[in-house]
Amino acid sequence: MTDAKPVLRLENIVKTFPGVRALDGVSFSVMPGEVHALMGENGAGKSTLMKVLGGIHQPDGGTIFMGDDAVVMAGPLEAKAKGIVFIHQELSLAEELSVAENIYLGELPTKSLGRVDWTRLSDQTNAILQKLNVGFDANTRVGDLSIANQQMVEIARALTVDAKAVIFDEPTASLTDSEKVVLFDVIADLQATNVGIIYISHRMEEIFKITDRITVLRDGQYQGTVETADSTEESVTQMMIGRTLDLSRNASHHALGDVALEVRGLSCGKHYRDVSFEVRRGEVVGFYGLVGAGRTEIAETLFGLRDPSAGQILLDGEVVRINSPADAIARGISLVPEDRKGQGLVLGMNCRDNMTLPQIDRLKAGPFVAQGAEMEIFDKYHKQLDIRTPGWKQRVGNLSGGNQQKIVIGKWLSMHPKVLIVDEPTRGIDVGSKSEIHKLLRELAAQGYAVMVISSEMPEVLHVSDRIVAMYSGRVMRTFSSEDVTEDNLIQAISGMTSEQVA
Amino acid sequence: MADITRQQIGSLLAKQGILIAFVAFLIGFTIANPKFLTPDNVLSVIRSSAILGVMALGVTFVVISGNLDLSVGSMMSFSTIVVLDLHDKIGPALAIPAMFAMTLALGALIGFLVGYLKLNSLIVTLGMLSAIHGLTLTYSGGKNMDIVDKEGTWFSVFGQGTALGLPIPILMFIGVAALLGLILSRTSFGRKVYAVGGNGTAATFSGIPRARTVFMCYLISAACVATAGLIQASRSLGSQNTVGQGLELEVLAAVILGGASLLGGSGTIFKTVIGVLILGFIQNGLLLIGLQFYVQFIVTWVIIILAVWLDIAAKRGKLWSPIA
Missing domain, CATH: 3.40.50.300 (P-loop containing nucleotide triphosphate hydrolases)
Structure with a gap:
C-alpha cells in the first residue's frame, strides 16, 4: 500500500x-x-x-x-x-x-x-x-x-x-x-x-x-x-x-412515580399483536428492535394516528380511546416523530411558530394569538435546550439537524405532557447534539416525565433507558431492566428467539 | 470575475424579478404616456381592480393552504346573476344574504371534497368551474339578467357609491383586505393555514385539524367571491351570465405575482394586494399605450409564466438549473 x-x-x-x-x-x-x-x-x-x-x-x-x-x-x-x-x-x-x-x-x-x-x-x-x-x-x-x-x-x-x-x-x-x-x-x-x-x-x-x-x-x-x-x-x-460522547450504561436511579401509561394486550392488524407494557413517571423505557418490529406503529397508535384492533390503553389507570392526534395531545401524550423533516416540522415556518403550533389555540389574546406568550415559550426552551439559532424568525429548514430536533422536543415539552414518546431521537444528528439530547432525555425523566424512547441504535437504548422492551416482528419478546440486560441477550431477543429460549 | 457578476445579477433577478420588472413597466409606460401616473388614472386602476382584488384575497388563503381554486370566475358569475334575479323578486335586503348563503354552499361543497375527501383541488375546482357555469345557465335559463328599476334602487351603492371621497368598491377591497390580513397574520386559524400548506403531515402530527382548515379556506374564498359578485352586480345593475369567465386565471396570476408559492405555505394578504395592483397597472398601461384590449389576455398569460418561473428560481437562487 x-x-x-x-x-x-x-x-x-x-x-x-x-x-x-x-x-x-x-x-x-x-x-x-x-x-x-x-x-x-x-x-x-x-x-x-x-x-x-x-x-x-x-x-x-x-x-x-x-x-x-x-x-x-x-x-x-x-x-x-x-x-x-x-x-x-x-x-x-x-x-x-x-x-x-x-x-x-x-x-x-x-x-x-x-x-x-x-x-x-x-x-x-x-x-x-x-x-x-x-x-x-x-x-x-x-x-x-x-x-x-x-x-x-x-x-x-x-x-x-x-x-x-x-x-x-x-x-x-x-x-x-x-x-x-x-x-x-x-x-x-x-x-x-x-x-x-x-x-x-x-x-x-x-x-x-x-x-x-x-x-x-x-x-x-x-x-x-x-x-x-x-x-x-x-x-x-x-x-x-473536541470532547467525548458518553455512551456508558445508564446507571442513574431515581425514585419512580405512579404508572402514567399502561398498555394491555394491544394489537393492530399485522403490525403488532398482544403488546403489553407500562411506563412510570420518572422512567425512560427504551423500545429496541429491528426496522419493521412494530415499534413506530405502537407510537402511532398511542398518538391517535392508528386504530388498535384489540387491547386497552390506560392513562393514569383509566381506560382511554384515542381517536386523533388532537385527542392524544389533549390527554397529555406527545410524540417526537421518527421523520423530523416530514412529520415533525414545517420547514418553511420560523422557529417560534413551529414550537407553539400544537397549542396555538390556547395562546389567545382576544381574537388573536398572544404573541407575548408565544415569545415566552420560545425564549424558555431556546435557553433550556440551548438551541443554536440566530433568532426566533429563522426558518427551521435553515437549522442543523440537532437544532431542528431540539425545536421538536421543545415544542412538545412546552405542552407539559404526561407521556413523552420519542421515536429515533438522534437519527441523522451529529455527535455533539446527540449527547446533549441523551442528557436531556435523562433529565426529563428525573423531572418526572414518563418517557418512551424508540431507537434502532443499541448504545443509545442502553445509555438512556431504565428498562428496555425488546421487540421482534410485532411482538414484545422480553422486557429487561437496566441491570439484567446485556448486549448479547438483547440481540437474541430482537432476532426472534423466544423469551423461554433466552431464559 | 465576470462569472461572479453574472451569477449575482441572476440571483438578484430571481429574488426581486417581479419588482424589477414592475418598475421597468411603470417607467416605460410613463414615458410612453404621461397620463399613466396621474392620481385620476391611479384611482381608476384601483377601482377596476377591486373585484379581481377581493377574489384574490380569498384565493390567497386557498393557495397558502396548498390548494388551488379555479372555480372563482364562474362562481362570481353565479353570485352576480343570483343577486340580480332575487333583487326584483324578494328585494335587495333579502337578496344579498340569500346570494351569500348560496355561494357559501358552493364553497362548502368544494371544501368538503378537497378538505375532507382529500380529492385533488385542481381537478375538483376545474370541474366546479364547468359545473357552476352550467348551474348559472340553468338558473337564468340562458338569459342575461337585469334589474327592472335601475334608477330607484339603493342596491347600486356597492358598485357606484362613494364614501370618504373614495369609491365604495375600493373601500370594500381595503376593508376585506384589512380583515383577512388580520385573520391570516394574527389569529391561530391563520397560523394553521400556513402549517397545513407548509407541511400537512407535520400539521397533523401537531394536532392541527387539516381537513377543517382547508374547508374553512374554501369558505373564505367563497365569501370573497360573493362580495365580488355583489360589487359587480351593483355596478352594472344587469349582467351577462358569463361575467366572471376567465377571472380565475387573473386571480391566480395576482396571487402568484404577489409571491405566494403554488406549493403552499407562503404568501401574505399584503403581497397579494401588491400582486393585484401590479396586474391592474400593467393591463391599464397596455391600454394607455394604445394596445387592443384583447392583448391583455396574452400578457396575463406571459405574466403567470414569468411569475411561476421566478417563484421557482427564487427558491433555488438561480434563474436556470439542470436539476429542479
Whole structure:
C-alpha cells in the first residue's frame, strides 16, 4: 500500500460562501482498494467537500488530483465521466421504471432506428446484479423494491461506469441490520477491484467495522487522518467535537412515580399483536428492535394516528380511546416523530411558530394569538435546550439537524405532557447534539416525565433507558431492566428467539 | 470575475424579478404616456381592480393552504346573476344574504371534497368551474339578467357609491383586505393555514385539524367571491351570465405575482394586494399605450409564466438549473 498512488487526492481545498468559510484548506486522499471514512459533525464541511468533488461547487482554492493529473470538475457529468460515483442517502430512482432501465437510464443500448435492445439491456443488467448477489432481476419495477434493494440498484448503476472512486453518503440510514451485512459485502467486493471508497457516516460501529482510515473535519477545517486500527471511538469523537460522547450504561436511579401509561394486550392488524407494557413517571423505557418490529406503529397508535384492533390503553389507570392526534395531545401524550423533516416540522415556518403550533389555540389574546406568550415559550426552551439559532424568525429548514430536533422536543415539552414518546431521537444528528439530547432525555425523566424512547441504535437504548422492551416482528419478546440486560441477550431477543429460549 | 457578476445579477433577478420588472413597466409606460401616473388614472386602476382584488384575497388563503381554486370566475358569475334575479323578486335586503348563503354552499361543497375527501383541488375546482357555469345557465335559463328599476334602487351603492371621497368598491377591497390580513397574520386559524400548506403531515402530527382548515379556506374564498359578485352586480345593475369567465386565471396570476408559492405555505394578504395592483397597472398601461384590449389576455398569460418561473428560481437562487 505504501508504494501505491492514491486514486484521488484533494489538496488544500478552500471554499467560501458569503459569511462562511465552509472549507478551509482541507486535504484528503484515497488509496486504491481503501475504504476511507469521512467524519465530522453536521456543518463540519463533509457535504461541501463532496459537492466540490462532484463538480456541484467550484473550489476557491486548492487542487483535485486523480492519479498524477490535476483535474477540474466543471460539473456533475464531468465528475461522473472521470469515474467519481456517488451513492446518495436520498435515492434518485424512477420508481415506475424497471431496474435495468434505471441502471442504464440515458444510455440504453439500442438497435437500428433507435429501438431499445431489451435483450441486451437485461443481459447486461443481470450480469451486474449477479456480481452484487441480489435477489431481484433486471425487469423488476424499482418501486416494488425495498429501500435497501433500491440502494443496490444505485450501486449497480455505479458499477456500469469505470468507477475510480465511489462515495457512500450515509448509506445505512434506512437499512435493517441484515441489509447492512449485504451492503458491507458489496463494499468489500468493490474494494477488491481497487476502487477507492469514501464512506460518510455518523455510525461509529460501522466505521470501525469496515474502514481502513478515518479523516475528520471540524468547522471546515482538516483535523487529521488516522488509521482505523489505531483509533478508538473516543479518540475519533474527540477529534470531531473536541470532547467525548458518553455512551456508558445508564446507571442513574431515581425514585419512580405512579404508572402514567399502561398498555394491555394491544394489537393492530399485522403490525403488532398482544403488546403489553407500562411506563412510570420518572422512567425512560427504551423500545429496541429491528426496522419493521412494530415499534413506530405502537407510537402511532398511542398518538391517535392508528386504530388498535384489540387491547386497552390506560392513562393514569383509566381506560382511554384515542381517536386523533388532537385527542392524544389533549390527554397529555406527545410524540417526537421518527421523520423530523416530514412529520415533525414545517420547514418553511420560523422557529417560534413551529414550537407553539400544537397549542396555538390556547395562546389567545382576544381574537388573536398572544404573541407575548408565544415569545415566552420560545425564549424558555431556546435557553433550556440551548438551541443554536440566530433568532426566533429563522426558518427551521435553515437549522442543523440537532437544532431542528431540539425545536421538536421543545415544542412538545412546552405542552407539559404526561407521556413523552420519542421515536429515533438522534437519527441523522451529529455527535455533539446527540449527547446533549441523551442528557436531556435523562433529565426529563428525573423531572418526572414518563418517557418512551424508540431507537434502532443499541448504545443509545442502553445509555438512556431504565428498562428496555425488546421487540421482534410485532411482538414484545422480553422486557429487561437496566441491570439484567446485556448486549448479547438483547440481540437474541430482537432476532426472534423466544423469551423461554433466552431464559 | 465576470462569472461572479453574472451569477449575482441572476440571483438578484430571481429574488426581486417581479419588482424589477414592475418598475421597468411603470417607467416605460410613463414615458410612453404621461397620463399613466396621474392620481385620476391611479384611482381608476384601483377601482377596476377591486373585484379581481377581493377574489384574490380569498384565493390567497386557498393557495397558502396548498390548494388551488379555479372555480372563482364562474362562481362570481353565479353570485352576480343570483343577486340580480332575487333583487326584483324578494328585494335587495333579502337578496344579498340569500346570494351569500348560496355561494357559501358552493364553497362548502368544494371544501368538503378537497378538505375532507382529500380529492385533488385542481381537478375538483376545474370541474366546479364547468359545473357552476352550467348551474348559472340553468338558473337564468340562458338569459342575461337585469334589474327592472335601475334608477330607484339603493342596491347600486356597492358598485357606484362613494364614501370618504373614495369609491365604495375600493373601500370594500381595503376593508376585506384589512380583515383577512388580520385573520391570516394574527389569529391561530391563520397560523394553521400556513402549517397545513407548509407541511400537512407535520400539521397533523401537531394536532392541527387539516381537513377543517382547508374547508374553512374554501369558505373564505367563497365569501370573497360573493362580495365580488355583489360589487359587480351593483355596478352594472344587469349582467351577462358569463361575467366572471376567465377571472380565475387573473386571480391566480395576482396571487402568484404577489409571491405566494403554488406549493403552499407562503404568501401574505399584503403581497397579494401588491400582486393585484401590479396586474391592474400593467393591463391599464397596455391600454394607455394604445394596445387592443384583447392583448391583455396574452400578457396575463406571459405574466403567470414569468411569475411561476421566478417563484421557482427564487427558491433555488438561480434563474436556470439542470436539476429542479
